Amino acid sequence: MSAALQANEPPPPVLRGGEGAVAVLTLDRPASRNSLSRAMLAALSNELAAIAADDGVRAVVLAANGPAFSAGHDLKELTAHRADPDGGEAFFRECMAACAAVMQAVAGLPQPVVAAVEGIATAAGCQLVATCDLAVAGDTAKFATPGVDIGLFCSTPAVALSRAVARKPAMEMLLLGEMVPAEEARRIGLVNRVVPAGQAFAAAMDLAQRIASRSAVAVRMGKRAFNRQLGLPLPDAYEAAGAVMVENLLAEDAAEGIGAFIGKRQPVWRHR
Template structure:
């Protein structure tokens, strides 16, 4: 684990080849999503989105928690504002929602490496990622109901990751869901030993990055678009993506390589 201090940015980035590793780095605060953390995460995602050299992303965290959700100490302090905190709360929810949507809209696939608990907006963050690798000791939870604050915004991501009744059970009961149960529900792709979480996420991201970037990025965008549409409209949208993809250089190269029984040489365009 990296050493942290007062001057450590709340989100750090390092690149391994075509994979960017974004790390939540407020372990003493259980990587809670303070406004500074949200701002830093948004900036990191914006930077990755504009970086054509990056073809996959791993979202990791320092310390025993992946992310404990919103910074409740920060929220409580703003109750002393003249409006009782209303403006700050609205801005915070908007900033958080923008970050979650940025993860979904990021051109590159995002693999979450969940090494510890992911609660409330932290569970929302994991659910917003394209793939999730979890430690066998990791747990997921939307416990807002326990403190009189129903996890409504985390429920948006959760409802798009697991079956409706499973999402409602998590939201209504607020109970910890172990990694293996989260995998059964569809919230987690793979469960590994705690020490293998980051290596497994990097391996998965590296395998994605080895594919044609243009195909993967068109595919992610197209999948998310069609998933929100009725059946006939979904097929229309997916068909347009297929045509766009077929016209790309990498599709011509990949199909030609398959026919010629050779390895393709991706140009990522």
């Protein structure tokens, strides 16, 4: 491809950066309020796959440029496909499947993901926050699943939301579609911490760097085990978690960490 053609290509919708063992993914379509268009979802999918295969990354921060974290699906893009011969059905299915795949990629990523939220996170944007392992919000951030207001119930955002907060707060958000302030989002468990506006990224980076300072093998095993046991009956959950504990105990870092604790020294992680 010529340099001229390359120069005419739009910039990527997701930027990849980082600091040390922390990768940073930044949604970068502020003009569209970082809506989860097909291009945005494809870019996120590609970046998450690359991070999953990168042993040098031990934690991830997910942030956004502009006044909104993400306004959810690109409604203009969806509406344009109503002119398709099938009324948009094939594109709608493709879009929902792509979004579900990205959410599952975040949940299944070996490394913990910390959302840094400023502005609004609505519909599938709220779903993305709920899917992340941890979330920090600026005190002016707001969250909503407002699909009911436009005749489109937020059924897929409900999957992540119902796994992040209790049933009744989740249903209230879904049935009323009202904006939830950052402090209320923290109270119901949608976000972990609220900081002054403009400081969410710095606070999220602090959490990610603290996670990255731990044994990568322990954190990866722990995230996998936590997510797996959530859907199991109690006896099966203990059996699955116990098996991971044994696997973890056999890892080099567990021997090092326990030895360091007994010897009253700082552990030296080998991440294996």
